Amino acid sequence: MWDEEYDIVIIGSGFAGLAAALEARKTCSSVVVLEKMQVPGGNSAISGGLVAAAGSPLQAEEGILDSPELMLDDMLRAGLDYNDPELARIVAEKSTETLLWTIEELGVQFKQTLSHLGGHSVPRTYNTTNTSGSGITRPMLVKCREKGIPIDLKTLLQRFITDEQGAVLGVEVRRGYVFPHAGSGESRRIRARKAVILATGGFSQDKAFRRIQNPILSENIESTNHPGATAESLVAAIRAGATPVQLSLIQLGPWASRDEEGFGVGSMFSMLAGFPYGVLIDVKTGRRFVNELSDRKLLVDAMLNTGRESLAIVDQKGVRYASTLGKCLKRGVVKQFGSIEELSQVNQVPLAPLLETIRVYNSSVKRGVDEEFGKPIPEDLLPIEEPPFYSIRLISKVHHCMGGIQINARAQVLDIETHRLIQGFYAAGEITGGIHGASRLGSNAITDCLVFGRIAGRNAAQDPSR
Amino acid sequence: MRDSLARMLADAVDDLFLAWKQGVENQGIVGDGIGDRACFQRVMDGILALVGHGDGVMHPVNMPRIILDEPSSVAFIVEQARLGQAQGVPFPRFLQSFKVLERVAEEYLVGRAVPGQEMLAALLSLRRATDLLEYALIQDWERSNREDTPAPQEQLHPGIVLDQIRNEIFYKGIASLIMKIDAQGLITEASPQTTRFFSDRRIIGRFCGELLDIGVTSMGEILEVFPPDEVREIILNRDTVRYVFEVHLLPLNLEGSDAGGSILLLNDITRIADDRLRFEMQAGDPGHEQFNSEKMRSAIFQSVGEGILLVDQDLEVVKANHRACEIYGLSRQNLIGTDLLALTDQAGAEKLSEFFGRLIEGQRLSEEMTGLYVDGRTFPTRTTVTRIDYAGKRFWTIIVLDTTEEKALENRLRQEKQQTEEMNLTLKNVLRSIEGDRRDFENRISSKIGTAIMPMLEKICKEAQPSVRRSYLNLLGDQLIALTSGFDTELDAGLLKLSRTEIEVCRLIQGGFSSKEIGDAMNLSFETVQTHRKNIRKKLNLNGKNINLHAYLASRACENGALQEVRRERGMSGGDSRKE
Numbered sequence A: 001m002w003d004e005e006y007d008i009v010i011i012g013s014g015f016a017g018l019a020a021a022l023e024a025r026k027t028c029s030s031v032v033v034l035e036k037m038q039v040p041g042g043n044s045a046i047s048g049g050l051v052a053a054a055g056s057p058l059q060a061e062e063g064i065l066d067s068p069e070l071m072l073d074d075m076l077r078a079g080l081d082y083n084d085p086e087l088a089r090i091v092a093e094k095s096t097e098t099l100l101w102t103i104e105e106l107g108v109q110f111k112q113t114l115s116h117l118g119g120h121s122v123p124r125t126y127n128t129t130n131t132s133g134s135g136i137t138r139p140m141l142v143k144c145r146e147k148g149i150p151i152d153l154k155t156l157l158q159r160f161i162t163d164e165q166g167a168v169l170g171v172e173v174r175r176g177y178v179f180p181h182a183g184s185g186e187s188r189r190i191r192a193r194k195a196v197i198l199a200t201g202g203f204s205q206d207k208a209f210r211r212i213q214n215p216i217l218s219e220n221i222e223s224t225n226h227p228g229a230t231a232e233s234l235v236a237a238i239r240a241g242a243t244p245v246q247l248s249l250i251q252l253g254p255w256a257s258r259d260e261e262g263f264g265v266g267s268m269f270s271m272l273a274g275f276p277y278g279v280l281i282d283v284k285t286g287r288r289f290v291n292e293l294s295d296r297k298l299l300v301d302a303m304l305n306t307g308r309e310s311l312a313i314v315d316q317k318g319v320r321y322a323s324t325l326g327k328c329l330k331r332g333v334v335k336q337f338g339s340i341e342e343l344s345q346v347n348q349v350p351l352a353p354l355l356e357t358i359r360v361y362n363s364s365v366k367r368g369v370d371e372e373f374g375k376p377i378p379e380d381l382l383p384i385e386e387p388p389f390y391s392i393r394l395i396s397k398v399h400h401c402m403g404g405i406q407i408n409a410r411a412q413v414l415d416i417e418t419h420r421l422i423q424g425f426y427a428a429g430e431i432t433g434g435i436h437g438a439s440r441l442g443s444n445a446i447t448d449c450l451v452f453g454r455i456a457g458r459n460a461a462q463d464p465s466r
Numbered sequence B: 001m002r003d004s005l006a007r008m009l010a011d012a013v014d015d016l017f018l019a020w021k022q023g024v025e026n027q028g029i030v031g032d033g034i035g036d037r038a039c040f041q042r043v044m045d046g047i048l049a050l051v052g053h054g055d056g057v058m059h060p061v062n063m064p065r066i067i068l069d070e071p072s073s074v075a076f077i078v079e080q081a082r083l084g085q086a087q088g089v090p091f092p093r094f095l096q097s098f099k100v101l102e103r104v105a106e107e108y109l110v111g112r113a114v115p116g117q118e119m120l121a122a123l124l125s126l127r128r129a130t131d132l133l134e135y136a137l138i139q140d141w142e143r144s145n146r147e148d149t150p151a152p153q154e155q156l157h158p159g160i161v162l163d164q165i166r167n168e169i170f171y172k173g174i175a176s177l178i179m180k181i182d183a184q185g186l187i188t189e190a191s192p193q194t195t196r197f198f199s200d201r202r203i204i205g206r207f208c209g210e211l212l213d214i215g216v217t218s219m220g221e222i223l224e225v226f227p228p229d230e231v232r233e234i235i236l237n238r239d240t241v242r243y244v245f246e247v248h249l250l251p252l253n254l255e256g257s258d259a260g261g262s263i264l265l266l267n268d269i270t271r272i273a274d275d276r277l278r279f280e281m282q283a284g285d286p287g288h289e290q291f292n293s294e295k296m297r298s299a300i301f302q303s304v305g306e307g308i309l310l311v312d313q314d315l316e317v318v319k320a321n322h323r324a325c326e327i328y329g330l331s332r333q334n335l336i337g338t339d340l341l342a343l344t345d346q347a348g349a350e351k352l353s354e355f356f357g358r359l360i361e362g363q364r365l366s367e368e369m370t371g372l373y374v375d376g377r378t379f380p381t382r383t384t385v386t387r388i389d390y391a392g393k394r395f396w397t398i399i400v401l402d403t404t405e406e407k408a409l410e411n412r413l414r415q416e417k418q419q420t421e422e423m424n425l426t427l428k429n430v431l432r433s434i435e436g437d438r439r440d441f442e443n444r445i446s447s448k449i450g451t452a453i454m455p456m457l458e459k460i461c462k463e464a465q466p467s468v469r470r471s472y473l474n475l476l477g478d479q480l481i482a483l484t485s486g487f488d489t490e491l492d493a494g495l496l497k498l499s500r501t502e503i504e505v506c507r508l509i510q511g512g513f514s515s516k517e518i519g520d521a522m523n524l525s526f527e528t529v530q531t532h533r534k535n536i537r538k539k540l541n542l543n544g545k546n547i548n549l550h551a552y553l554a555s556r557a558c559e560n561g562a563l564q565e566v567r568r569e570r571g572m573s574g575g576d577s578r579k580e
């Protein structure tokens, strides 16, 4: 009745799946990772590589006071208390330990400066030296190869196989699957002697499914995600008895460029320069309309309000941490100007109000308080005055699914009827729901995926063989 | 361009001849002039004349016009074909030889280190000229077929069937599909080739935009998509084949009225489009940019089985196909923007850097190098780099073939070869030892014959006394039997001494019958059977030994079927013993 057997079967090769695999492999020799795409890594590999950690070594160096409590507070505030506080607390508490794990066990390289992302009370965000999540997935993949963990590509999870009690015994997959052709590949039944760990990420690219959850998200809203971020594995989990939570909470990213597809290189420019060191203005009026360091939900809501056309402007000093600037300029995503006049002309922003906006903003910066919108003004924030000036045209794109299936603190999937754990069934990463509530803070997803991926792997490996 | 194309071909005429000769030989169509220099020269002269023909000739729009207005420009080839037919070369064979020449010329052009833009133009010109000639040839042939009785099947070159040729001609060969459309874009006339190309569809009366599947609904839009006097490209899928056509719309302004409709001309450039991979960027002159061309180019970029990367002056990947993503384990998002040199090892990076320094525009270099998968695994590749200059900038296309399987196959073959060699060696040894055994055996026999049998024979010859002779003869028999020891069917000295009846008794004993049963079966008294048993024991040398006769016989029998053997020798049938 089974075609193949492993102790632990992990679905999805992103942060969560790979972390689970590496952790499980420490005590269990038979671990496999199944991935439907032709390449490993999912959203994780294309992510920005920003990782939040409370109480980190860099914070200590820079004298930044932070704590898991403060991080949890930030998460709950942005999440409008929709969060599962127990799970959110675990992410905050294990954030630094997990960051150190990536450095010490995987050899991940981080830049030596912290970023201050919107919605966080303090700078607590590390960034990989290559400004990409691939700076983490790559060492993870290398480690998997060294440890002999197979990553089987082109293998689509179709269905969970359960017994009469509802325990998950294994999975039915299609091997040789060619995304996105539903009928491709061959059906195979794979037994999991200990457990199945679901780590298949979100569904931001599943236009039909996300629209069912949130009708505002019409087909023509682009997404930053990899093409495989679709909902079939979520549906399979629900069919197997998993509890869906908050599926309509879908986050849009405010920082993506209008002039390229997906996340591209512009998003990181906005996050590392445009928002923290620049102004966000409405092209039609030339005026600011929001605190640039608000969390994503507030930003997107403000940007979508009355169909604003948003432009971020920053000067030469503001781009000093923008590691993707070269690529942005090359691809025409960010434009460079000798003067504000030139900038206003090319972007068709009315000049007088724009100059006035910048003047007011600069004086707020100098005074150290932004009375208009309440943007936090740290010491390294300088007025916008030194040419060349840079602009990026922004548009909101579907970015992250806060909703998903419910897990407990041990990463076990909970049954929709009994609310008790389903035997042999774990989940971690963006496929799970409830951790971030209404809005996920930037750089918290990687921390979440790694924390719960490891928890799932460790616990699954300790389950008895069946 | 045409000038230089004609010159290029003229300069290479000797090489082309050799290649053509080789080609027609390979196809097995040599003879009756085909394969001769004279025939080649005439056809070649014709092509050269056409290629170098007056200005504008090779524009696709002019093709039908040439045939109509200037039959002389193609007449030579028609004559050559007729001449061939007169000499006993059936038309299909002639056409085949012509196509070999066409292919040889194209290959020659592709192999030349000509800048991509020029090469493309040269290929197009050549292709149009040869298409035109082919068109003229076929027209003439069809006409003559209609006039004469159709050529009987046997006259065709063996292995070529009429339909096959038609397919070849109409589906692959002839370039132009020609349609006349009215002011509304409805098709009013279509050339036979067009009808054949769209074989399963009704053509006359259809809206051309629909037929061409270009998603437009009015003549106005057609004019936008295909502005008159400009060339556009479209892709048409027939069966499983993807065709690329250059489309030209030619308005017919009849006597000042603009309601005359237009001619729609589709020139098949599939082969060139496929080749274009190599000239990826050159095809992208701004005129092509506006329609489908970008899409088509990326389709070409996607459709190939090898990994293809386009890198810019910073050696940064700016374009990548699916296969390249798969080869390196990187999503497109990750692969684009990557430093090319990070996809290979130190040696590979050095080799690539050297290529980049050395390559001139349009040139291509290939090398085996190591590829780096995302998880750190290395794999063998064959990497081909072509430089392309576009809009004042340098680009390189990198074609990467993952040769892991090829290498594994090579290794396997090498291993197998080695194993085979080892096996051969073992076999040789075995054969040698068998040979040795045989020699030993022969030696044994000949020495026995020499030392025991020959002297005995001599003695028999010299002996006059019959009784002594008899005992010599018995001895000789024993010696001969002894010689067979170790044979597969060893002769049993004892068994050989048995009489027919005794053998039959043995057989039944062996079969497990009791003396009484044997007596019944053989119609003998019980006592007679007992006497036979006693004699048998004596003859088999079992007297006084504690050996059961049944057991003895059974063991002898299963060892080598000796009893059977003896029976056969004595001519006893294997049938029912009772009858004996």
Ligand SMILES: Cc1cc2nc3c(=O)[nH]c(=O)nc-3n(C[C@H](O)[C@H](O)[C@H](O)COP(=O)(O)OP(=O)(O)OC[C@H]3O[C@@H](n4cnc5c(N)ncnc54)[C@H](O)[C@@H]3O)c2cc1C
Pocket: A011, A012, A013, A014, A015, A016, A017, A034, A035, A036, A037, A040, A041, A042, A043, A044, A045, A046, A047, A048, A049, A050, A051, A052, A133, A155, A156, A157, A158, A199, A200, A201, A202, A224, A225, A226, A228, A229, A230, A232, A233, A263, A399, A400, A428, A429, A430, A431, A442, A443, A444, A445, A446, A447, A449
């Ligand atoms: C462009 C971008 C940038 C981001 N930047 C950051 C950042 O800087 N910091 C941060 O904290 N967060 C960031 N995020 C969010 C974060 O990267 C993701 O939430 C995280 O990578 C999710 O990891 P995961 O392991 O849960 O899923 P993924 O990494 O998406 O992996 C899931 C895998 O499962 C596979 N899969 C799905 N369905 C099936 C199936 N049925 N069968 C088999 N396999 C399947 C997918 O193909 C995929 O490879 C970013 C997200 C995006 C899209």
